[in-house]
Amino acid sequence: GDDWQAYLRKLYFEETGKDNPSDEELRRFDKGRKSKKKVSNDEWESATDPDSRIGKMKDGRFHLKYKAENAVDLETQVIVSAEVYYGNRGDTHTIEDTVNSAKTHLRETCPEKEVQEVVADKGYHSEHVLDVLQNESDLRTYIPEPDRKYQRTWTDKSPQREAAYRRNRRRTKGNRGRRLQRHRSERVERTFAHLCDTGGSRRTWLRGLEKVQKRYMSAAMAYNLGQIMRKLVGAGKPRYAAVLAERALSRLCAVWEVLTRPGSLLADSPRQQNQNLAIHASLSA
Structure with missing residues (x-):
């Protein structure tokens, strides 16, 4: 204090x-x-934001922070779950909550869809995580194993946990596992770039886990709305929609110029010369 x-x-x-x-x-x-x-979270607490935790940032500095985690559908690139946790919680302690949250959201919005595979980076690799996701949740995992300096000992562990570990290793080293990891590094990290960098959610002036969670979820909703707009009209942002409208108008003007050029069929037709031509273009964005 x-x-x-x-x-x-x-x-x-x-x-x-x-x-x-x-x-x-x-x-x-x-x-x-x-x-x-160094100051420990057990000894130190922010007087203005008790929910924040001391942690290392991406640039190596230490700040009071929160931990954001996204669950993304690799096919549609839609954020299924956007969660915010305490900053001192590790990846292996939050992946189960994120997967369960993604299951709940899919069950409420698309009952015919369900989570079948979990693809994550090596920071989420853990024997306990693999055991829970595969044996309890019945999911296929593709989590690469980090380099370790020691040999694993399985004499004090259950056969189910060892089998889950070896199944994950076999899947990760296969062609499908490598392809999914490429999609993950491209599409999942892109969501963090849109939300945290472009969307301005890297830093927050809100205090409290609940308020930070609402702010981050709002940014995720805006990202998903952009994905829907991109599927419908080809533009995920209003500024890019204006660029598309400008391109369409310029092409329309070019076509009109070609049709009315001397020597063209439209210009040589007497009937067309005596008529007032009007082009009505409706552009929706």
């Missing part, structure tokens, strides 16, 4: 035994510390 200055004063008193140091002494002391600069 202390602020950073009070926290530094406690550490300064523990190491030096001196009380009431000056600001210059605190800055010099804080700059000279090495391992003690």
Whole structure:
């Protein structure tokens, strides 16, 4: 519950035994510390946002953060589930909740569709995860195994867990597994680029897991709406729809110019010369 200055004063008193140091002494002391600069989530809590957690960002810096996770249909590229978790929860602890959330959303919207396969990166690889997804949820997994420095021991594990591990390895190294991994790296990561970078959801000024979840889900809904618009009219964003309308109008003008050019059939026809021609173009975006 202390602020950073009070926290530094406690550490300064523990190491030096001196009380009431000056600001210059605190800055010099804080700059000279090495391992003690790390702060644990068990010891530290934000006074303004208790749901946030200390974690490492993509650029290597440490901030108070949340963890976003998307479940994407690789065929339609639609986000089936967009979840936000505490920032200190690992990938292997959240994948089950995300898969169950995707199942629920599909059951409510498309009862004829169901989750059959789970494709993820190597950060989600875990014996427990493979065991639960395959043996309990009856799903096929395609999760590559990270490089490990030691040999696995199966004497203290159940045969079902070992069988799930080996089935996942066999599927991942097959042609279908490699193709699905290429689709995952292209289409799933693209959703994060649209939501977090283009959509501005990389940073948030909201506080609380529930509010951050609503904000992130709104961005996912906008992304799915763009996918539907792209299927219907060929443009997923209003700006690109305006570009398509401009292209269509320019082509229409070019056709009209060709038809009315001297020597063309339209220009040489007496009947057509005495008529007022009107072109009505309706462009919807």
